Amino acid sequence: MKKKNLYVALLCSTLLSFNTFAQNRTYDGPNKMNTWSITGYGGITKFFGDIKEYDFKRGSNEKLTGGWGLSINKQLSPLFGIQITGFNGQLQGSKKGHMSVLSGDSYDVFFNSPSFVQATVDGTLNVNRLLFGFKKLRRWKVDAHLGAGIIYYHTDLTATNTNPSSEYFGITYPISTNTSASSKTAGKWERNGSTYTREWVIPTGLAVHYELTPRFDIGVDFTYNYVNTEKMDATVGDYTDYQSQQGLWTFAAGESKKDGWGMASIALTYKLGKNAVMSKDGKYDASKGRYHLRWANPMDLIPVPYNPTMNDADSIAKANMPKPVDPRLYTDSDGDGVADLFDKEANTPAGSVVSGGGVAMDLDKIIRDAIKNNLPKDECEALFSNIEFDTDKAIIRNASKETLSKVVELLNMRTNCRIVLVGHTDARASDSYNVSLSRRRVDAAKRFLVRAGLTDPSRIIAEYYGEYRPIAENTSVEGLQSNRRVEIKILPNNTIRSTYPAGFRR
Incomplete structure (x- = not known):
């Protein structure tokens, strides 16, 4: 049983x-x-x-x-x-x-x-x-x-x-x-x-x-x-x-x-x-x-998840890495406001007004031709120039006042143009101080343009970056001077603006 x-x-x-x-x-x-x-x-x-x-x-x-x-x-x-x-x-x-x-x-x-x-x-x-x-x-x-x-x-x-x-x-x-x-x-x-x-x-x-x-x-x-x-x-x-x-x-x-x-x-x-x-x-x-x-x-x-080794990960990263960007895109050796990659005339004199291709322009001749030929007011071409400042100063130099006055005259003739002022400093201070200094330099240039007779101040766009966008090394007197600048960009109103980091434009 x-x-x-x-x-x-x-x-x-x-x-x-x-x-x-x-x-x-x-x-x-x-x-x-x-x-x-x-x-x-x-x-x-x-x-x-x-x-x-x-x-x-x-x-x-x-x-x-x-x-x-x-x-x-x-x-x-x-x-x-x-x-x-x-x-x-x-x-x-x-x-x-x-x-x-x-x-x-x-x-x-x-x-x-x-x-x-x-x-x-x-x-x-x-x-x-x-x-x-x-x-x-x-x-x-x-x-x-x-x-x-x-x-x-x-x-x-x-x-x-x-x-x-x-x-x-x-x-x-x-x-x-x-x-x-x-x-x-x-x-x-x-x-x-x-x-x-x-x-x-x-x-x-x-x-x-x-x-x-x-x-x-x-x-x-x-x-x-x-x-x-x-x-x-x-x-x-x-x-x-x-x-x-x-x-x-x-x-x-x-x-x-x-x-x-x-x-x-x-x-x-x-x-x-x-x-x-x-x-x-x-x-x-x-x-x-x-x-x-x-x-x-x-x-x-069920396929085993792929866990790459360090060598595999390195190979994948290299295979998918974009081609190196031409460094000339970030350099402006002659300080005319046009990157070396697009600059068709290298080593233009400091303070020169240049075209979008970096070729030096005679601003007086442009103004005379505009008056002589009675060009339509809605025509505008891209022009670039820089004005420089003394160390820790936001005061317009006399040499720069002449350039800014001609810019006012040109803008009053070409109503379809806008002007972009971009302030910079050298690296000899704190970041926050340099941003503030670059802003004061832009404000100084803007005040001068308005006092010089610019009929429509709303066409002025101001941006400032402190020491973050140098065009020369901050290791020499010449490099420091080149970085203490305000870039002047005269552009058609229909030109798409570049996108800049928040907190560095005004």
């Missing part, structure tokens, strides 16, 4: 475990995977019970028996699965010198179960994945399985008296366990004129599979089936009186162990699903198709 209770507890635990996985742990990952398959079995059957002389070879009257089966399999996760399995096969057994305690006679006993049918629900556990992980034995699958179901069987038994001193010597007694009388307590099923007895069965076994192709697996399977009866062979052990058939008709329990049968078979599995693919080198690419959950770990289908 203890062993029986152990089987029942193990079965209930297994079914509960698989029910939990079916409800909560079935695969539902980001990549589509195939999970269904069909397996066919064919092999040799063997009975284990009272009427059996040898465990793994035939008795004197036995023939080799076999069976076939079919299962529908559902893989719930890489480790767990469930299957519905059906078997049909034949069983035989024999034993010599079987003694009847009641009569003292001996018998040669032979039984035959010509066609039994069994259906079970089994849970499977992928043992090698559980023990060795997913990196080893990639194309091998070792499944332990356990389940429960029912079996229908029909048994015919013959017992021949072999005791020469017996009055029944040589008489053969045919017995069928599955008459209408003997099947009352076990349940029955009528087939081909015979009554089939129904019993509970618990299958357990081990299957080894090998992945051949994306569609087919081949393997071997051994299953032992524990049947909940001791009369599958029509006997209850040494306490049977074959002459009187005592105990057979009522299916009364005897003292022998419960019967069982085993099957060693070759299994061929066809994997269902769309776009079936398999991994041959341990690498997976979900874009190529669907792998089967019997063989693939869903985590292997």
